[in-house]
Each structure stands twice: as structure tokens, then as C-alpha cells.
Amino acid sequence: MTDLAIEVKGVGKSYRFFSLDHINLEVPEGEIMGLIGPNGAGKSTTIRILMGLVHQDSGDVRVLGHRMPAAQVAAKWDIGFASEDMRLYDGMTLAWHMAFIQSIYPAWNPAYAQLLLKRFGLRAEQKIKGLSHGQRVKATLLLVLARRPKLVVLDEPTTGLDPVARHEILRELTDVMADEGRTILFSSHNTQDVEQISDRITFIDRGRIIDSMDRETYLDRWRRLRLEVPLGVELPALPGVICVRQEGRLAVATANAFVPGLANAYENSGARVQRIETMTLEEIFVANVEHSREEVRV
């Protein structure tokens, strides 16, 4: 059995206008999990609960075997956490921050820190206030990675970055994973980033986990079927089809559990299958969210 770096069971947290509803999440050691959700979905709240910064109202959270939030200090020695709303001290240099983090973490690796400085094109003697947004994100990531954490938790790390900076950061995260045993959880509303590096993907919307599986399974199971529906033909409701939109004689069926038999079933009903299309993760995400919201309304 694989050890779990993160184990969340039935976690709930209520605010006045938002609540997390019975969140279950498992991230095995050595995996990269992408947490995708629209703005306000509950990604940051979930991550803050994982870090022990917000106490859940109900449910159990274990991170690297530590019960959260009670054992947050012990857990955080092995967690590298960076969030989009995290800022370094403007008036101080990156070198000052590196020395500060090094004074705390015995596992700080100066050689790796120097390597990251070079790769990210940063200068240690530069003050944070003189850095661009992309450079600040890279500086934060350097401080997280050079301490060699077992678990890296990143909340929207690529938000607001240009494509080159995003690529550099994602490449570095992939490199970190070359060291087996490390785990990464990162949240984003950018599906491209998540698709690029994640082993496993979890969709969250309106405080609920709506789906969680490995990337290949998503891409294998989701299909869009373009259908021609002659007059008088009624499309059957088929298992695995979550949505059918029809305009005149043309219809589009979205399947989240596609099997070739679905196309046959439509053909047998009198419709003609024009095309079966694969879906991008973004399309899967949007369809998933819409389906989940319709289910809630029903």
C-alpha cells in the first residue's frame, strides 16, 4: 500500500457566505496532484486547512502522517508552502531571505539555492521591491525548494505569470519530482499548467470535490460526440452521458465514461455519429463543473 502524503477525510468548514462540504482528498507520496477550481471554489481554504492555518469544523486531516492542525509545527518542517497572496519583505534582499530561511531549516541546500538563482535568472543581492511579479514568484519558489521539503504545496503559483516564467516554474517542479518520494500539491484555475505536470487531478467547485482521478483516466473517459438527429428521432438517455445539447438536427453529447458502445447506442436510436472528439482538460473541467452545478440545482 502506498503511503499517503495528504489524507483528508470528511472535512467541513463554514463561513458566513461559503462552506467547504465534506472534502475527501488523498495524495500518495511521490505524486503531483493538481487542484483545479474556479475562483472562490475553495482551493485556498482547503490548502490553508492542510497547512493548519485554518482549523476545520469537522473531519480529519493528516499531512505527512501528522494530524492537522494540532501537529502543524512538526508537519511544516517538511512542507514547502507558497501561495499567490504571499509576499516577501520588500525592503530586504533575496540574499537576506535566503539567510533567514537557512537559519531555520537545517536541510537548506546552498548549492541547490545557487543553481536555482541561476536557472531563474535572479540576483541574490537585489531587493524584493525591485523584482517583477514573475521574479518574486520565482524567488518565493527558490526559498521553498532549496529547503528540500518532502511535500511542496503551492496555491496558484503561476497566476499572473508570463508564459516563459510559467514554463520555467513548471519545469522546476517537474525536476523536483526527479527526486523520488517528494510530493507536490498545487492549485490553479489554469488547466494547462495542471495538465502539463500533474499525475492526478482533482476538480473542486463551490466547496465540494466534484471529481478526482489520474490525468490519463480523465482524458480517456471524456469524449464529445457530435450527432446528426433526423426529424422524429429521440436521443436516448444513456449511462455515461452527462449532457446533451441539441439545436435543430445537430446535437452534442458529452460523456464522462465513454465506451465505444455509446456511439453504437446512438446509431441504433436512429441518430448518426458525425465525430467523436477527445476533450482538453479545460473542456473536461468546464463540463464537469457545469454538470455538478446542474446536479446541485436538481
Place this chain on the structure above:
Amino acid sequence: MTNSIVRQLILKDWRLNRLQLLLSIGAGMIALGVVLRGGEGPMVAGTVWFFIALIMVGTMLPISGIVNERKKQNLAFLMSLPVSSIQYTTAKIISTVGMFLVPWVTLLIAAVVLIETRGVVPPGAIPIALILAGMPFVGLCLMTGAALVGESEGWGIAANVSCNSSYGLIWYFMGRMPGLMADVKSPVPVWNPTVLKFLGGELGLIVLILGLTFYIQSRKRDFV
């Protein structure tokens, strides 16, 4: 390791606020220099500037160290480190009070030495000076507590304004208390019961405010 992280957070604050401390000591020393010139005008101006230097540093430390740290989103960075909310509170209280004590003790010693050796102000004024100097200390604790517990710039500013506007009022009433002012021109400091009550009250307030801050912080469920 737990003590080590608290120590590192304290050292970090000291490094960030060194300049403020030096400037406040410098300002206080200049104020004492003005008192040394003799005469009523310089003595009043110097004394007022001296207390302003203490009030300023007592106001700036909680604002820059706690309110701005939250406002500028440095707090999330700190809380990503292996530290709990109560350790953060401990580090902040020790560093803020500790940093304040540097100019406070330095300037008070300088003032006492000046009073005892130069004869510009009678030594009987030492107890009053200590009571007056204790007020910015109480104010610092109140602002520190409000900044930590209130978690917003608004609470920090409210505490700041309340403290700073009340100093003048308290000075006014103190000036009308015979128990306090009777021995102010005495050739030796007189520690009468009223003086001791004031000093004890200030100390009690400091302990109460800091204790309440710890208590409230320890009961918080959401920190960032």
C-alpha cells in the same frame, strides 16, 4: 527547534527595525540635550520631545512589525514556516516589547543620569518621569495586542489613536493630583504610595493586556 524558530523570528524583527530604534534613541538624546541648555523654554520643549520620541517608537513598532506585516502579506510567508500561531504571538510580543525596551531603558537611564548629575531638573521629578515614561509602554502593549488580536489595520489605528490622544488628558489630570506633584521639587526622589500605585497600575495593565492577548490568540481557529 521550537525555541529556535521563535528566536529566529525575534532576530528577524530586530534586523528589520534597527534603524527605527537608533533614530528614536538619537531623537531622545537630542531632546535631553535641549533640556540641558537650561531655562524653562528648553526644559519644557526638551521634555515634550523626549516623551514624543518614546511615544513615536512605541507607536511605530507595532505598526511596522505587526500591522504592516499582515497588510503587506508577509504574514503568510512567516506562517508557512514551522511556527504555530501562539509561537508567532510569543515571538511578536517578545520582539516588540524587547525592541521598545532598548530606547526606553537607554533614554530613561540617560534622563535619570542627567537629572542626578546636572541639576537642571530636581531629582524629585524622577518618579513622575518614570510614570510618564510608563504610559508609552502601556500604549505599546495595547497597540501590540490590538494589532495581533484585531488582525486589521483598522484596529491597529484605533488603538494607536486612542492611546496617543489619551496621553495629554492623563498628563493633565496627573498635574492636578497633589499626591503625585507634592514632591516633584524634592532634592531626592520620593516614592510615596500614590507614585507606587501609579507604577503598579501601569505594570498591572501591561501584564493584563499581554495576558489577554495570549489568551485570545490561543483560542483563534483561523490565523491567516
